[in-house]
Amino acid sequence: MPKGKNQKFKLYRLAQIMLENTDEEHYITMPEIKEKLEEYEVTADRKSIYNDLKDLEKLGIEVEGEPVGNRYHYHVVERPFELPELKLLVDAIQSSKFITQKKTNTLIKKLEKLVSKYDAQKLQRQVYVSGRIKAMNESIYYTVDAIHNAISENRKIKFQYYQWNVKKEMELRHDGAWYHISPWGLSWDDENYYLVGYDSEAELIKHYRVDKMLHIRMSTEAREGKEHFKQLDMADYAKKSFGMFGGKEKTVKLLVDNRLAGVIIDRFGKDIMLIPADESHFTVNVDVHVSKQFLGWVFSLGEQVKILSPEEVVEQMQGEVKRLVEQYGE
Structure with a gap:
């Protein structure tokens, strides 16, 4: 029998179909698989699809077929995350004050792709648990990444720090002066993310709200204050403050x-x-x-x-x- 159309996309589309449309409670039949492949302009015969379903296991996607009447019903039996685990992650993201609403929605949409479309609906319901106050600094997501990079590179960071004024406007502190800090860790306290670092000019360990940091840059200067942090337990530090x-x-x-x-x-x-x-x-x-x-x-x-x-x-x-x-x- 001649090969069908768009064969180079077949395994990818088959994986997409199985992951999106099946789970422990939802199955798909061979005619339905063929029909959905055709929606992607991929044609294939039953035998090649049987072989491809077996090949999916090599990609870490285990598919099980169960006889129901005169047909087999197929579904994905195991995924990297179970639904209760993803619900915990969704709730943690939704309740995290330092993650903006826009970034919250983006992250949850990505998590939904790890489950079937049926289970994704259950995650969507989690999004509307409550209207918590969220951070308004959209760059915080990348600020955290920049801090981690500076720590791994053993470099100081420079940033500006802001506060809100009575007109609800962002106002740079110290007339927009740049803070030069040696970052040593991040701490979570009272629903906020904090940078814990060493201010060599003041010769003190200080902490800063990450969502109030702006224009962060990695410095060429090496970090200082190592001797102060050798004995410092970050969790203990947060507990005392x-x-x-x-x-x-x-x-x-x-x-x-x-x-x-x-x-x-x-x-x-x-x-x-x-x-x-x-x-x-x-x-x-x-x-x-x-x-x-x-x-x-x-x-x-x-x-x-x-x-x-x-x-x-x-x-x-x-x-x-x-x-x-x-x-x-x-």
Whole structure:
């Protein structure tokens, strides 16, 4: 029998048809396969298609045929990602504040191509779970990539940093001055992405919101601050920084109501030592960067948490209480 038309595209189109139209619950028959190939202007006989279905396995696409009545029904039996795994990825992308809505939609569309058109509809339903606030800096996707490249090349980076003004306009900080930073890692905290790096001019470890970085460039200068990061645990650094706001690192002793044990463990981890103080309370020593955000976190827990030491942190809290009374008092 003579060969059909467009044979060089046949295996590619067959893979496309099987991946798009079949899954564990949806099958396709041989006449339907031939019909769909013809839609791509590819013609083939049954025997060659049987052989091609076997060849797909070499490409990592396992196809199974099951007899149903007087016909075989074919479907793809295994894929790189299971549907529940892709749903998790979709939800993570959708809930990530630092990924813009436009980039979110693009990424989810790409994930949909990893499943059949039937399962893709289930992923599409996930997109509309909630209307979360998303970043507005479209370049963040590439900023993250540029930071990783600079780290792997052991180079400093230059960038400008912005903030929003009351007119809802992007306003460059420090009159558009360029920041020269040695990047050492990225940290995720409070739904935001942060660059953690070393500022050699200030001789300090600093962090910056990645979605507020603009015009990032890789410098020809080698990174500095290696000695500061040798002992730095990135996860520990983020845990100590409330909302990634800076402040002097202190060991703070807290008196906590037993009912908040879970809150303390969720924030500081299971390795933290809870020392009984009385029948209703325990004390705990936590290493934190003392900032207004930390004091605000303690304040939000009300009478169930009290700072015991050091004295200077107690005085900072007293100062905040006094300020609040003056601000909201009559």
